[in-house]
Amino acid sequence: MAGAATQASLESAPRIMRLVAECSRSRARAGELWLPHGTVATPVFMPVGTQATMKGITTEQLDALGCRICLGNTYHLGLRPGPELIQKASGLHGFMNWPHNLLTDSGGFQMVSLVSLSEVTEEGVRFRSPYDGNETLLSPEKSVQIQNALEMTKRDVPGFAIGGLSGGESKSQFWRMVALSTSRLPKDKPRYLMGVGYATDLVVCVALGCDMFDCVFPTRTARFGSALVPTGNLQLRKKVFEKDFGPIDPECTCPTCQKHSRAFLHALLHSDNTAALHHLTVHNIAYQLQLMSAVRTSIVEKRFPDFVRDFMGAMYGDPTLCPTWATDALASVGITLG
């Protein structure tokens, strides 16, 4: 009767994911997450708004791009403005006025990236604040406390976060770990791959069976003047764009591409104000969201493998010129390129 007992414990967790379509070749899936602040279509890319804001853009702009879930950071918010204040502001949703879903991470990444400021003890991880030098003990209890005050949805969501894989391991190891993880996880629960990322990685990891992604890359690269496009990226500071009066991407529907030219953005990047960064942040988020939307549609319309081939063709000039690790990863789930 051990089998029956196991079945019962699996059924007790609330179902928040509904699968809408599955790729017949790879492990790609299209689905829906039913979260407290609305439904979210998967696969989904979640922009990162570390300190209760998406850097430089308003929640209205983010909503207009179709974003329905984004990330907040437990460690940073726990320090500034702190859980007590956020509680008084009716939670993180109220504080930043975001009507859709929020995911807050556990602060674990900060454990790795700020390791020189930390000391692991039996009680937890003791941090020295980079802002004022004060010490904080991030114990399991405190982490949970902060997360509860921030109304984090993750704790209530029975899904799986695949973490610890965006820190610099080789791509070859990376895809194998992802594939291994998804092969072991139940189909009907969301798989959240933390810290991923680049367009190619997103497409490959969808093929490997992941549903949710977050990464600072698109918003960070925007602030360095880089615009994401199907062929890679455009370094708009470069002189070659000085008199290029086309939009970043003629196929893109974001406000930046509707209203502004590469030449204008180039000029802004060489001026003394931050306007370009806002426009590029809007575009790069739009790019990621539109990419995920296109991926999802291709899965629903049962042509995901063709989509992958077209995507790699655009990105690398020819599907066969795709990086080896990606070719291997896709092959492992039945998708061949060229």
Add this chain to the structure above:
Amino acid sequence: MVCWQSVSVWSVAGRVEMTVSKFMAIQKALQPDWFQCLSDGEVSCKEATSIKRVRKSVDRSLLFLDNCLRLQEESEVLQKSVIIGVIEGGDVMEERLRSARETAKRPVGGFLLDGFQGNPTTLETRLRLLSSVTAELPEDKPRLISGVSRPDEVLECIERGVDLFESFFPYQVTERGCALTFSFDYQPNPEETLLQQNGTQEEIKCVDQIKKIETTGCNQEITSFEINLKEKKYQEDFNPLVRGCSCYCCKNHTRAYIHHLLVTNELLAGVLLMMHNFEHYFGFFHYIREALKSDKLAQLKELIHRQAS
């Protein structure tokens, strides 16, 4: 640096000698609706200028104007733009009057009163000059002034015949992390007045709140027309910047949130503050127009003066 042929400006690309032809070539490319003519405004950048130098600035500016008008006559494209004549003359009454009279003789679309910028005390003395200058100008052409943007100074200039102002004041306020909160509704309903008074007692009390702060590119003092959102007292203030304001920031966010964004150096702080500060400032100008129409400028002036320190 100015000479009879050109005005030199320094940019990231080094020194640019702006001759009349170069200047007009740029205007031809830009195709603005109207543009301020090339002029010699160097006297306002220097202290204690000789009358000889002031005289030169008026003569040169008139020469530039005549040359620009001539080039405009020769170009169909340039004729679509309106030229604004610039009135110079430093602090010398005789030269100011000469500049005004001579410029008014030319077919310009309006007048820009240059050289009136400076700190509040210098404006005091210059306001007398201003009245005399505008008296020489035709009633039916707009008068612009550069370098004046503070609410109290704006009203003083309006009383002396000025029509258009630059809006760098709300921008400076934003750059120092502040929000405009001054009242300009000279005919509020009594209930609202009571509510405002109760809510903003602290702001009105702090007449001594002038502090010198250093922010990037902005060494201006905080005025009594604004609140400094970086102050700790706003950390838990869940009110909008200004109650009743219909800007995006006030409709969607709180003082506490703006405080958080400023403390964490987030880009969004400036975005939200700029939206509010522009809306507030333009709202002020709307009330100025209403006051002028209903002959209530004195009430508005009194209200603004009560809030200036």
